[in-house]
Amino acid sequence: MAEELVFGLDESTDEVAWKLYRKAIRFGTWDPAEIDLSRDREDYERLDKDLQDYLIHFCTGFLDAEENVALKFCPWIMLGASTQQQAFLSTQLVEEFKHTEFFLRYFQEVLGIHRTEGVQNAVQQKLDERGKRMLNALEGSEVQKEEALVEGLAHYQGIIEGVQAMAGYDVFEAVYGSKGILPGLKEGFKRIKEDEGRHVGFGLRMLKLLAKQEKHAASIRRVYEEYRPLIAIRYDQPVIVDGRQIPVPPVVNGRERVMKLFERRLKDIFGVVSVS
Numbered sequence: 105m106a107e108e109l110v111f112g113l114d115e116s117t118d119e120v121a122w123k124l125y126r127k128a129i130r131f132g133t134w135d136p137a138e139i140d141l142s143r144d145r146e147d148y149e150r151l152d153k154d155l156q157d158y159l160i161h162f163c164t165g166f167l168d169a170e171e172n173v174a175l176k177f178c179p180w181i182m183l184g185a186s187t188q189q190q191a192f193l194s195t196q197l198v199e200e201f202k203h204t205e206f207f208l209r210y211f212q213e214v215l216g217i218h219r220t221e222g223v224q225n226a227v228q229q230k231l232d233e234r235g236k237r238m239l240n241a242l243e244g245s246e247v248q249k250e251e252a253l254v255e256g257l258a259h260y261q262g263i264i265e266g267v268q269a270m271a272g273y274d275v276f277e278a279v280y281g282s283k284g285i286l287p288g289l290k291e292g293f294k295r296i297k298e299d300e301g302r303h304v305g306f307g308l309r310m311l312k313l314l315a316k317q318e319k320h321a322a323s324i325r326r327v328y329e330e331y332r333p334l335i336a337i338r339y340d341q342p343v344i345v346d347g348r349q350i351p352v353p354p355v356v357n358g359r360e361r362v363m364k365l366f367e368r369r370l371k372d373i374f375g376v377v378s379v380s
């Protein structure tokens with residue numbers, strides 16, 4: 105799937121944006137409220153306590169992330185350089201809220217609890233500051249706007265969506281999906297991944313084009329390098345649910361998954377494996 109995300113540079117950015125906008129309008133119409141979660145509840149009750157709690161931790165991470173990106177996304181739309189780009193990015197905004205809605209429903213109908221606390225994601229926490237810088241850039245020159253957008257795309261589409269979220273889909277598959285359980289969550293992820301394919305596809309296409317300019321290439325590298333250590337430790341933190349530290353299933357293999365995707369994204373953007 106990762107390879108298919110990267111568009112070539114033969115079409116203009118506006119053509120790509122418009123094509124993805126039309127695709128979102130025509131096909132991105134799934135309804136989070138309609139996914140059948142009835143078997144998930146039964147499967148969840150049959151899981152042992154550690155795997156139940158790991159699922160709570162895992163879904164909390166996703167819910168927090170989807171909600172955070174949804175709430176913070178408006179500056180990315182506003183910095184879109186054309187009608188076509190803003191039109192596409194506006195579809196992304198509502199889709200992030202749909203993903204949030206799906207996980208809210210999952211907590212209510214399957215897990216039967218509120219989300220837990222304390223799932224640290226430093227890269228997500230920095231979105232606040234990023235959004236503020238992007239809003240400030242709206243008052244600046246075209247050059248400043250483009251620079252702010254480059255960093256915003258690297259942070260959001262390039263790392264949060266292109267690395268962290270995608271590692272999460274694979275973790276779900278390794279721990280739960282591959283056992284043929286939790287079909288509602290599997291269906292939700294399938295739909296979310298279709299949406300994210302457009303989001304990441306557009307972001308990487310923009311980054312690949314912008315990286316042709318040396319100054320932009322340098323800021324994309326800077327963002328990736330700044331977040332590299334934060335991404336690496338994302339899965340190393342202790343997993344605590346309800347005050348109890350629970351074991352991480354070995355198949356999660358988080359650090360290796362995120363770092364592999366991290367390198368792949370750099371290759372998508374720069375065409376080489378290493379940034380140095």
Ligand SMILES: [Fe+2]
Nearest residue numbers: 170199200203
């Ligand atoms: Fe999302």
Ligand SMILES: [Fe+2]
Nearest residue numbers: 200265300303
């Ligand atoms: Fe997304």
